[in-house]
Amino acid sequence: MSTPTLPPGLAIQKADERIMTLNVGPQHPGSGHMRIIVQIDGDYIVACDPDPGYVHRGEEKMAEYRNYVLNIPHLERPVIHDSCNILYPYVLGAEELLGLEITERAKYVRVIASELNRCVYTMYWLAIYGIFLGHSTMFMWPAGDRELLIDLLEKMTGARVTHSYFIPGGIRNDLPANFEDVCLRQVNYFEKRIKEYADVFYDNPILLSRTEKTGILTRENAIRLGTTGSVLRASGVDYDVRKKEPYDVYDELDFQTNVMKSGDSYARSRIPWLDMMESCRIIRDALQKMPKSGSVRVKLKPNPKGAIGSVYKRIESGRGALGCYIVSDKKAEPYRVKLSVPSFRNLIALPHLLIGEKLGNMPSVYWSLNYWPVEADR
């Protein structure tokens, strides 16, 4: 058979007969803000190469040009709906470098804001998980119910998302009057609502057949790959920074961590939901134990300079252990700020889990890793 004549600029390249390369690209209903290059053999994935970086905005470089307080608005934008948690280790580290002691009331309010943010993040994640699987009721219910908590956060901080609430020295402003009663009422109703998700989602036989026994991450691999957060606890490792290295007032509050042993997508999707119920307990406990009055903010001198040295602080956010490494050299701007985000640490599990899976299982495995692409790119 003779080769056909081609128009100029085209060439024939011999492709593999069985393997096809697909871009699950930045514009895809099942990919979020990143690209995953998969190679498939029929229906099974044989190779996978994640391609993040579509939202890489250079946060760490920008942090070197702004002082400790001016860094707050842009360092919280990687996860705008969980903004208190991504600022938390940075603020703890800045307080240690600037030598500040914050008050008890500020610590309790920080814990309440952090737990509210964890719930708000997890609800959005559940909403997107539902829509990836095609379960549009599971998009509408969490997206609507999280508005209850966003109302509370708006009363506290003034903004729906990107609160800019934590600053070195405490928090920006005190709680409004009568906040405790409103918060208690909303959190109780919220807890009742999320218990109903079991009927529509977690006991749904279609979800069970799609996510059970897919993307199994064994305990040894979860430790070896350095995963964190709900991915780790779904594989049987009981590690939560709030319990192991308590910061602020977590050692005085009463809660437990949830661990499941199966390590599949179903377990990874269930653990954040159980964690949300623990968050409601923490908020109620903290509201009770909080000192009823007191200042919440330590006055800062203009352009405070950090002590020479470095500090590494970590907290538990909605996705896992978030760490911040700050190096300072006695200037008003930090010398280097490095955020160690849980989404980036869990990314290594993606090629590991997808190889051997069917292409149709890709969204349920990929999003169950509690991966937020904007945070991983910083």
Next chain:
Amino acid sequence: MLKDLITPQNANVFVGKLGDILERAIDKPLGYAINWGRIWSLWPVHIETACCSVEFGAASSPRYDVERFGIIEAFGSLRQCDLVVVQGTITRKMAPRLRLVYDQMPEPKYVIAMGACAITGGLYFDSYNVLPGIDGVLPVDVYVPGCPPRPETLIQGCMLLQEKIKRMKARKIV
């Protein structure tokens, strides 16, 4: 009698008048109908560029419910969509892909620039990987300011786009 009225000197006037009559009788009502159809079914492409996508997702939630305006996120292909909402910061890596997505959409298509980063680069004006606004890449119809804009602001932006479409010509005169 008509043949005597129409001379080679004034034929163009008659043709113009006929065109006017046809436009007023058929083209305008048809244009209203076509634009009415376009306004109440703006389907945005499912592309999330950066953090404003959270507020865009919240706009589809039951509280703000942008679906009553006909704006459903079409979870299918982009060849059926007619609206690109540029949600947030555009990095140098994302810009060629965004242009490719825009080029693949069929006419008529509209662009909303959502958030301060899509308008001028916003908070990230001095970063090495961020474009100063999407103006240089796509032709923008409506700018929605905010960081991030509240869902109600986004809905107001969509309503502004609807007003703009009402004033557009329904079919292109070649």
Next chain:
Amino acid sequence: MSSESEKKMVEKKPEDSKPTTAKATEKPAAKPAAKKPVPAKTPPKEEPELPAFEKGIGDKIIEKFGDQTAVSFVKPDRVGIKVNRESIHDVAEFARDVLNYDHVDSVAGVDYPVDKEIEVVYHLSSYTDPTLSRQILELATRAQREDEPIPGNDATKLPSLRDVFYSVEFHEREVFEMLGVYFEGHPDNRRLLLPEDWADLPPLRKDFRNKGR
């Protein structure tokens, strides 16, 4: 200023480690022995007592590797070790096999143009060992820095720790593209976050300035 806050953190340990589980009690048993707070009226040059458990970790590494390593700081729950470039791989294996650190939390690269070096800092942590659940070990190595970098083909090289700790794979790729440090032994030293056609200096170096700064 910072030593006083360290003292306060050191003094707080006995109270807030009590509610935690029984597994962690063998570690704080070593701590109250070291808990003599230094009175403030002594001259400020006097150092506070170093926490004993963390000092023990630092001493074990020093006694095995001698002058290839040096302790840079010992704080509550944090131990920092400076390591020479040639022995970072052996120190990491020692940390994994003998000291039971099983994964890496983060890899950070810091540029010091004044010393003409780039420092790469590994933060190690442990999920399996209950005595180490709060500890983070910081290993810092330095690579030589060149003024005109050609990433991958100049003298800024370090041995990769990927065969010791698999979790550093994507972190080392990011340090390569952001600072130009080539990791020998890493199977895939490729760009991760930057655009594919990036031809400028590696962005996190100090001589790369942001727009208008």
